[in-house]
Amino acid sequence: MAAGEPRTSFTADALTTWQTNGIVWSLASAHGVVYVGGTFDSVRPAGAEPGDREVPRRNFAAFDAVTGALLPCAPSFTGGQGTVRALKASPDGRVLYVGGSFSRVGSTGAASAVALDTADCTLRGDFRPTVSATVRAIDTTDRKVYLGGDFRRVDGRNRTHVAAFTPQGELLPFRADVDAPVRALSVVPSRGKVYAGGDFDSVNGRWAHALVALDATSGATVRSYPDWLPPRSVVKSIAHDGTRFYVAAEGHGAGIFDGRIAGRLDDDRMVWKDTCFGATQAVLPYNGVLYSASHAHDCSETPGGFPERQDRQHLLAQSPGDRRILHWFPDTDEGTGEQVGPRALTVARGILWVGGEFTRVNGTAQQGLTRFGAGPDTGAPQVPALSLSTATPGHVTLRWRASWDRDDASLTYRLYRDGKPVSRQQQSSTYWDRPWMSHTDSVGAGTRHEYRLTVTDGTNTSPRSPALRVAVPAKATAVTAGDTAR
Numbered sequence: 001m002a003a004g005e006p007r008t009s010f011t012a013d014a015l016t017t018w019q020t021n022g023i024v025w026s027l028a029s030a031h032g033v034v035y036v037g038g039t040f041d042s043v044r045p046a047g048a049e050p051g052d053r054e055v056p057r058r059n060f061a062a063f064d065a066v067t068g069a070l071l072p073c074a075p076s077f078t079g080g081q082g083t084v085r086a087l088k089a090s091p092d093g094r095v096l097y098v099g100g101s102f103s104r105v106g107s108t109g110a111a112s113a114v115a116l117d118t119a120d121c122t123l124r125g126d127f128r129p130t131v132s133a134t135v136r137a138i139d140t141t142d143r144k145v146y147l148g149g150d151f152r153r154v155d156g157r158n159r160t161h162v163a164a165f166t167p168q169g170e171l172l173p174f175r176a177d178v179d180a181p182v183r184a185l186s187v188v189p190s191r192g193k194v195y196a197g198g199d200f201d202s203v204n205g206r207w208a209h210a211l212v213a214l215d216a217t218s219g220a221t222v223r224s225y226p227d228w229l230p231p232r233s234v235v236k237s238i239a240h241d242g243t244r245f246y247v248a249a250e251g252h253g254a255g256i257f258d259g260r261i262a263g264r265l266d267d268d269r270m271v272w273k274d275t276c277f278g279a280t281q282a283v284l285p286y287n288g289v290l291y292s293a294s295h296a297h298d299c300s301e302t303p304g305g306f307p308e309r310q311d312r313q314h315l316l317a318q319s320p321g322d323r324r325i326l327h328w329f330p331d332t333d334e335g336t337g338e339q340v341g342p343r344a345l346t347v348a349r350g351i352l353w354v355g356g357e358f359t360r361v362n363g364t365a366q367q368g369l370t371r372f373g374a375g376p377d378t379g380a381p382q383v384p385a386l387s388l389s390t391a392t393p394g395h396v397t398l399r400w401r402a403s404w405d406r407d408d409a410s411l412t413y414r415l416y417r418d419g420k421p422v423s424r425q426q427q428s429s430t431y432w433d434r435p436w437m438s439h440t441d442s443v444g445a446g447t448r449h450e451y452r453l454t455v456t457d458g459t460n461t462s463p464r465s466p467a468l469r470v471a472v473p474a475k476a477t478a479v480t481a482g483d484t485a486r
Contacts, residue, residue, distance in 0.1 A: 005326065006288045008317045010352045010372040012330035012406030013379050014361045016046045017068050020061070020368030021054065023337050024355025025085045025100075029065060029348030030093035030118045033073070036061045036355060036369060037084030037098065043070060046366065059084045059102070062121070065348035068371065073121035079103030080112060081134065085149075088138035090167065094118055097127070097145055099135025113138075113147055115169075127169040130155050139185040139194065144172065144216070146194055148182030162196055162219070176212075176219035178203050186238040186245060191265055192216050193223075195245055197235025210235045211247060213268060223268045233257045241285035244271060244320060248292060250279035259302075260292055262320060272323040275301040278312060281356070284345040289326065290318045293342035293354065295334060299325060306432040314341035315354065327409040329431060330372060332358035350374055362406070380460035381405040386453050386468040389438060393445035396470050399438040400453060402429040408457040415439050416452045416464065446474035 022040030029035065042054040043061050058076030063069060077084050081101035088097050096116045098105075105114050105123055113135050115127035127145070137148035145165045147154075154163045155171050161182045164174035176196070184197035193213045196203075203212045208224035210233060215222050229235070233251035240246065247261040258279050262271040278296035285291075295312040299305030304325035306313065317328040332341045335358035342356035352372045361370045381403040389397040398415065405411060409430065415423035423439040443449060448471050452464040 005324065006319050006321075008289050008326055008328040009287045009350070009374060010328070011375050011377045011379070012328055012362070012372065013377060014330065014364070014366065015068060015351070015371045015373050017366065017369055017371050018043050018045055018061075018063060018070055019048065019366060020057075020355075021050060022368065023343070023357040024368045025083065025343055026087040027344040027346040027353050027355050028087035028089050028096060029346050029353075030089035030096060032065045032349055033071065033118065034063045034065045034346065034348050034353050035073075035087050035089075035096055036063065037077075037087045037100065038355065038368070039083040040368065049365075050367070058082075059100070060098070065351055065353075073116075075106050075116065075121065075123065077102040077105055077110075079110075083134075085134060085136045086138040086147075088140050089118065090140050091142055095124065095127075095167065097138050097140060099131075099138050099147060099149065101134040112149075112151070115167075127165070127167065129163075129165060129169055129171065131163075134181075136181060136183050136198075137185040137196075139187045140167075141187055141189045141216075143167070144174075144187070146174075146185050146187055148185045148196060148198065150181045161198070161200070162214075164219075174217060174219045176204055176214050176221070178212075184235050184238040184248075186240055187216060188240055188245070188265060189216070190242075195238045195240075197238050197247060199234045210249075211238075225263075225268075228261060228270065228273070230255055230257055236280060237282045239283050239285055240265060241320065244285075246283040246285060246290055246320075248280035248283045248294070250281070258294070259296075260290070260318070260323070262290075262323070271321075274305075274318070274323045275299065276305065276316075277308075279340055281340060281343040282345045284347065284352075285320060286347050286352075288320065290320045291345055291352065292316045292318070293345055293356065295341050306430065309432060312341070314358070327407070327430070329406045330362055331406075332356065332370070333360040335359045335367075377407050377457070377459050379406060379457075380462045381411055381455045381457055383453060383455055383462035383465045386451055386465050388468065388470055391470055391472050393473055393476055394442060395440055396443055396449065396451075396472060397438060397440045398451060398468070399436055401436055402427045402434045403455045403462075404429045404431045404434055405457045412456050412458065413437065414454050414456075415441075416454075417441060417443070417449050419450075419452075443472050445472060447472045 020040040024038040062073035084100040086099035133150040161178040180200040182198040187194040213223040237248035276299035280294040298308035337357040
């Protein structure tokens with residue numbers, strides 16, 4: 001890790017977590033409970049195959065944030081398109097706001113947005129707006145609840161893609177004329193503004209492509225960002241840490257932007273813009289690090305980034321100050337649906353929860369939901385295979401390709417001859433850059449030896465490599481790879 005570089009708060013080792021049988025679109029947490037919304041009709045334990053030990057949950061589930069246990073809070077969200085797309089807890093955690101496309105919650109009629117009391121998981125009677133189409137984003141303050149989405153009318157009144165309510169469900173005068181769906185909201189009460197992102201090109205009759213800052217009371221445009229996003233890119237997520245706000249973008253076609261942008265809350269100026277390709281679905285600043293969910297590829301022009309290799313890295317950690325990609329590489333596959341992998345992030349009780357459409361995590365079957373804790377780090381690097389470079393009277397040169405670790409760049413390699421250590425080397429490596437390493441051992445002419453290798457990240461050590469047996473020539477005829485004694 002470079003001097004002054006922020007440290008990630010989580011290991012790359014996935015914790016045991018329940019799975020869904022469909023897509024997770026949104027996550028929220030309150031009082032040690034993680035709420036999961038999406039398009040699914042059951043959940044099952046970790047390790048269970050689809051159809052095995054499934055428990056009914058209709059587009060909504062709740063889990064203990066620390067233990068991961070499935071909780072009985074299980075209202076079903078049905079009708080409409082049958083999906084929960086947005087979850088957000090009130091600042092005091094007493095209320096959970098739920099949005100999506102549904103017409104019933106249990107046996108009660110609804111119109112795509114409701115609220116639950118988190119204490120007993122019951123449907124509140126006061127927050128029952130009638131929303132004409134899908135709700136895709138929610139954010140809250142002590143006094144207001146903001147909704148964004150596909151809708152054009154709320155409670156029989158015109159509200160084009162964004163609206164605001166009191167916590168009791170009264171529609172507020174806040175009004176912004178947005179010409180296409182809003183997919184992301186992030187309100188900053190101390191600045192009196194709310195950031196909105198989505199598919200739009202016009203807000204309040206003026207050009208404002210994909211990102212806008214609105215007055216939190218009136219809905220008037222405070223700031224637009226004409227040079228931040230190209231025409232074929234949209235905003236999928238916005239978050240802030242009290243100093244900066246962060247934007248996640250998705251693009252389609254040539255000349256698009258797919259990465260992350262950081263801006264200052266005080267003057268709305270850009271701090272940085274990374275250059276990774278691979279549609280970003282969620283951003284989450286936590287403890288001095290920016291986490292993101294995407295299917296990143298070709299980050300070669302971003303500090304600490306990786307080249308195009310025709311593969312994908314689905315979870316990233318970056319320095320908020322300079323956009324540097326940190327060495328933290330848990331991963332998922334791209335999964336089902338639109339095959340973008342993870343789509344939602346939240347932190348609860350020091351644990352990072354990740355939801356999406358993936359079906360594997362770190363190479364192991366795990367669908368829709370996973371999580372990462374603070375430690376301990378339990379994953380040992382994979383041991384490389386030893387090979388013989390040359391053997392001459394008195395010397396044996398061995399070589400191996402550096403391993404890599406999801407949490408640690410610098411690894412230590414120990415080479416053993418006949419069970420005793422003869423070399424200790426440190427080498428930095430990543431999954432896209434694994435340099436070759438070597439050691440020349442001084443031995444007697446005409447002798448025979450057995451070599452093994454281990455690699456450690458400082459906490460976890462690999463098993464010893466399979467034995468490489470070498471017959472050292474007695475005369476000056478070099479033995480090279482292929483001539484090793486069997």
